[in-house]
Amino acid sequence: MKKNILTLVLLLTVSIITAQKNQRIAYIDMDFILQNIPQYIEAQNALNDKVAKWRANLDKEARAIEVLKTDLSNEKAILTQDIIEEREEDILVKQEALRKLESLYFGTNGDMFMLRKTLIQPIQDQVYNAVQTIASRKKYDFVFDKSGELIMLYSNKKHDISPLVVKLINIDQKKQAKYDKLAERKKLLDKESVSEEAKERAAKKEALKQKKLTEREKKLKQIEEKRQARLKAREEKRRLLKEKKDALRKAKEAAKKKQEEDAKKKGDDASDQKTN
Structure with missing residues (x-):
């Protein structure tokens, strides 16, 4: 009261x-x-x-x-x-x-x-x-x-003025909702942009990786080709050396055989002379 x-x-x-x-x-x-x-x-x-x-x-x-x-x-x-x-x-x-x-x-x-x-x-x-x-x-x-x-x-x-207060609050909330929507949209766009940039960076990184792999494979191929060339040259040298040795051996054998034939022929001639 x-x-x-x-x-x-x-x-x-x-x-x-x-x-x-x-x-x-x-x-x-x-x-x-x-x-x-x-x-x-x-x-x-x-x-x-x-x-x-x-x-x-x-x-x-x-x-x-x-x-x-x-x-x-x-x-x-x-x-x-x-x-x-x-x-x-x-x-x-x-x-x-x-x-x-x-x-x-x-x-x-x-x-x-x-x-x-x-x-x-x-x-x-x-x-x-x-x-x-x-x-x-x-x-x-x-x-x-x-x-x-x-x-x-x-x-x-x-x-x-209560209705005016409600009206003003609703207007402010609509503005805020619109602002939030725009902010969310901007956030999504920024996220998409970041995502695109990330994809681009990833693509560049992958391209660089592939380039490095290609260069590495190219170098390895060159090294292998040189190694194969060396092996081929070595094999060719060994083949030529073997052929030379075989030719010398055959020449010695032929010379020895000829000497033996010549010696045998002289022996046969000498035996024929004694018989006569």
């Missing part, structure tokens, strides 16, 4: 000041704006799904602890004191772990806070920037949030 009275006093004070100074006032309905931004709905749904999973996990752990408590209560009469104390300590440890897990999920700087900051804060910043732009263009002196803590007891629809 006290808060409402203070709010009323603040509104009346602002109204008096603006009336006296001819200042311009506008207001927005943050709920209306956010509900007309598809990205916000998607982000909020994603956040809600994650929160639901976290709460389900916490509920599961809590139920498991309750089962432990119930089992201990039912079996306490047949358990030794050491076992009772051990199981009570185990329950306390699990309860502490559950509190830490809850703090990790929903604490001041927990997962929900960080996820909300990641998903929703950028959209809220867009709304704030859009309000600033519109207020600057239309020269408003005050812009209130109808759905905020400052309660409006009366508002004239003509001062509601």
